Amino acid sequence: MIVFDGVCVLCSGFVRMVVRLDRKSRFRFATAQSPLGDALFRKYGLRTDSYETNLALIDGAAFTRLDSFVAVMAELGWPWRAARFLLLLPRPLRDWLYDRIAKNRYALFGRKESCEIPSAELKGRLIG
Numbered sequence: 001m002i003v004f005d006g007v008c009v010l011c012s013g014f015v016r017m018v019v020r021l022d023r024k025s026r027f028r029f030a031t032a033q034s035p036l037g038d039a040l041f042r043k044y045g046l047r048t049d050s051y052e053t054n055l056a057l058i059d060g061a062a063f064t065r066l067d068s069f070v071a072v073m074a075e076l077g078w079p080w081r082a083a084r085f086l087l088l089l090p091r092p093l094r095d096w097l098y099d100r101i102a103k104n105r106y107a108l109f110g111r112k113e114s115c116e117i118p119s120a121e122l123k124g125r126l127i128g
Helices: 009-021 035-043 065-075 080-088 091-109
Strands: 002-004 029-031 055-058 061-064
Touching: 002 009, 002 035, 009 091, 029 035, 035 055, 055 065, 061 065, 065 080, 065 091
Parallel strands: 002 029
Antiparallel strands: 002 055, 055 061
């Protein structure tokens, strides 16, 4: 499952990309603004007022920040799993890079007034 900021243009674009690449339909999705997304963010100790990370739950493990992106890409197979090279960066650097983008994502990529109406493909995989 991937929990994402439903009003963030960058985050929604990432979800659309995963839906397109996930040929085995492994992932389900929830917006952080949904009751399920809010509950999952709280469960994993994430802020529920700014959604500055997404949350990926894969095989019982929770991933956030850049580790979430890497874990999701690795599940999509080759060549996407090559994103694992990002794990070679020291965690403080990975977190710093991720945080710079996350804190400026609305200014850089835009923000929607509300969560978008999902496409037919995403609608069947959206939970919450």
